[in-house]
Amino acid sequence: MPEHKPEYPTLDLPADPKLAENITHFARALRRAGLPIGPGRTLDAINAVAAAGFTEKADFYWTLHACFVTKPDQRQTFAQLFRLFWRDPRYMEQMMSMMLPSLRGVAEERQAQAAEKRAAEALLDGANPSIDQPEPPEEEVKLDVDASLTMSTEERLRTLDFEQMSADEIAQAKRMLARLSLPVPPLKTRRHRATPQGARIDAAGTLRAAMKQGGEIHSLTRTTARTRWPAxxxxxxxxxxxxxxxxxxxxxxxxxxxxxxxxxxxxxxxxxxxxxxxxxxxxxxxxxxxxxxxxxxxxxxxxxxxxxxxxxxxxxxxxxxxxxxxxxxxxxxxxxxxxxxxxxxxxxxxxxxxxxxxxxxxxxxxxxxxxxxxxxxxxxxxxxxxxxxxxxxxxxxxxxxxxxxxxxxxxxxxxxxxxxxx
The missing domain is CATH 3.40.50.410 (von Willebrand factor, type A domain)
Structure with a gap:
């Protein structure tokens, strides 16, 4: 009697109907988005899906989530990639529309949600589709080149919202933040310390110095306020x-x-x-x-x-x-x-x-x-x-x-x- 194997419902998979290959491609997209995923985790995910099965997409989501997400800051990127990769059969058209405002497809022209831009770049992997457009006049080309040369990348990143940054832009922004400083002026206290250039005359210190020299005052002892640094x-x-x-x-x-x-x-x-x-x-x-x-x-x-x-x-x-x-x-x-x-x-x-x-x-x-x-x-x-x-x-x-x-x-x-x- 042939062995009966349970049948699992299939998802609307993009492009290739083979589940294992799509899980592999999904793992590569997660790795490009910044998650530390290697071949071992990819194999674990394929085996986990085969063993656990799923009756609805939520089961499939949490099975892959358990295999690929290890830190809290990875959850949002995983969620965006899962939504864009598995739930929309026309995910590549949506990605193109998000990355290139000149295209129109599934996604309307809007600001990307949190981690959405990074997810789009991970799925596209630097793809730059060719679009048939008329060649601009030479004057316009020269203007575009001049504008791009005068606009600093760092200047643009300085004012860009953290939520709207791609993975590469976040890495550049972190390097910029590492160079920033937050200096603070010291706080004056009630205590004083002796210094020749002090603005305040220390009467008691002056008299003590005079008593060591027979009661004659040869110089004035001066003090200045002590300073400390706040927390x-x-x-x-x-x-x-x-x-x-x-x-x-x-x-x-x-x-x-x-x-x-x-x-x-x-x-x-x-x-x-x-x-x-x-x-x-x-x-x-x-x-x-x-x-x-x-x-x-x-x-x-x-x-x-x-x-x-x-x-x-x-x-x-x-x-x-x-x-x-x-x-x-x-x-x-x-x-x-x-x-x-x-x-x-x-x-x-x-x-x-x-x-x-x-x-x-x-x-x-x-x-x-x-x-x-x-x-x-x-x-x-x-x-x-x-x-x-x-x-x-x-x-x-x-x-x-x-x-x-x-x-x-x-x-x-x-x-x-x-x-x-x-």
């Missing part, structure tokens, strides 16, 4: 809407924490989504990739929900006195979209402001021209920050130095507070 405390939102921005900010913070002579006494970093996680010790690792990988492994709530008020309460209760002493500067990176009690959130923000010397809020939503503080969480948080700035690009992180060097700089807070009071 930088960063609270970074790693929920689903903020994950890509937070990764780039943490990359920047690693460069700040390891830069000699930047002036910071200590750089503390915390992540929050559904819970608060202290990742400060990982910033001390010299290798940035190893540091962020360890931080991502410890913070288990990447790309999860958002409980800003509860996480700020945990910080104010457990960590504020430990890391906020002697005038720390607080950098808060979040979009402010919280569904909790706005009054409790406002109370925790007020406590955070009172404990800090300067509270700076970086919000990637501020990149939109029509942004208004209509969300309850944003309206509750805004009155209790000293500076409110955008945090979506390399240029916005470079502008942080202005906020630190100008004590009266409030960014966009005054303008948005006026809209809030209407």
């Amino acid at each position: 930088l405390v960063t609270l970074c939102d790693i929920s689903g809407s903020m994950s890509q921005y937070s990764r780039m900010v943490l990359h920047f913070l690693h460069a700040v924490a390891n830069e000699k002579g930047a002036g910071w006494a200590k750089v503390h970093a915390f992540t929050f989504g559904t819970r608060l996680t202290n990742i400060t010790r990982h910033l001390a690792t010299r290798d940035v990739d190893a540091a962020l990988a360890a931080a991502g492994a410890e913070a288990q709530d990447w790309e999860g929900g958002t409980r800003i008020g509860d996480c700020l309460h945990d910080f104010n209760r457990d960590w504020s006195r430990r890391v906020m002493g002697q005038g720390a500067v607080v950098l808060l990176i979040t979009d402010g979209l919280d569904r909790g009690d706005p009054q409790a959130l406002a109370q925790e923000m007020r406590r955070l402001n009172l404990s800090s010397r300067h509270l700076i809020w970086l919000n990637p939503l501020l990149r939109w021209e029509g942004f208004a503080p209509k969300a309850r969480g944003i309206a509750a948080m805004l009155p209790h920050v000293d500076t409110f700035r955008a945090g979506h690009s390399v240029a916005s992180l470079q502008d942080l130095a202005d906020a630190l060097s100008k004590p009266g700089d409030s960014g966009e807070k005054a303008r948005l507070m006026a809209r809030l009071s209407r």
Whole structure:
């Protein structure tokens, strides 16, 4: 009697109906998108699908997810690639439409979603389809060449949104962030130290020196105020809407924490989504990739929900006195979209402001021209920050130095507070 083998339903596979070959091609696309996938994992995925089977696409998705995704920051790229590769039979036409605005196909002209551009480049693998177009006049060609030569790649990347970057652009942006610095002026204290060029005369020191010389004053002892460096405390939102921005900010913070002579006494970093996680010790690792990988492994709530008020309460209760002493500067990176009690959130923000010397809020939503503080969480948080700035690009992180060097700089807070009071 012949052995009965279970029949599994088939998917609408692109181009080639052979499941194993399509899984192999899908694994190659994931590898081009940045996931560390080798032949071993590809074979494991093929065997897992053959063993587990699937009755619906969700089963197939999670089987491949278990084989290919090992870190939280890989989930979004995997999800976009799976959607574009397996779920749309005309995925290549959609990819072409996304990468080349001159084409029209499945995808309408719009901004790419998170990780979508990187997924498109991975699937196309640098393909550049030839399009029959009339040859432009020589004058237009010369103009295009001149424009391309005068436009710096770095200048374009400076203002490009982190969410809209491709894999290569993210790599270039990380190299740019590694070269940035965040200098801070020292803080004057009440204590003084002796110095010949001091602006203040030390009467007691002058008399002590005179007594050693028979009571005659030969010179005046001068002092100047002692200085110290503040600490930088960063609270970074790693929920689903903020994950890509937070990764780039943490990359920047690693460069700040390891830069000699930047002036910071200590750089503390915390992540929050559904819970608060202290990742400060990982910033001390010299290798940035190893540091962020360890931080991502410890913070288990990447790309999860958002409980800003509860996480700020945990910080104010457990960590504020430990890391906020002697005038720390607080950098808060979040979009402010919280569904909790706005009054409790406002109370925790007020406590955070009172404990800090300067509270700076970086919000990637501020990149939109029509942004208004209509969300309850944003309206509750805004009155209790000293500076409110955008945090979506390399240029916005470079502008942080202005906020630190100008004590009266409030960014966009005054303008948005006026809209809030209407």
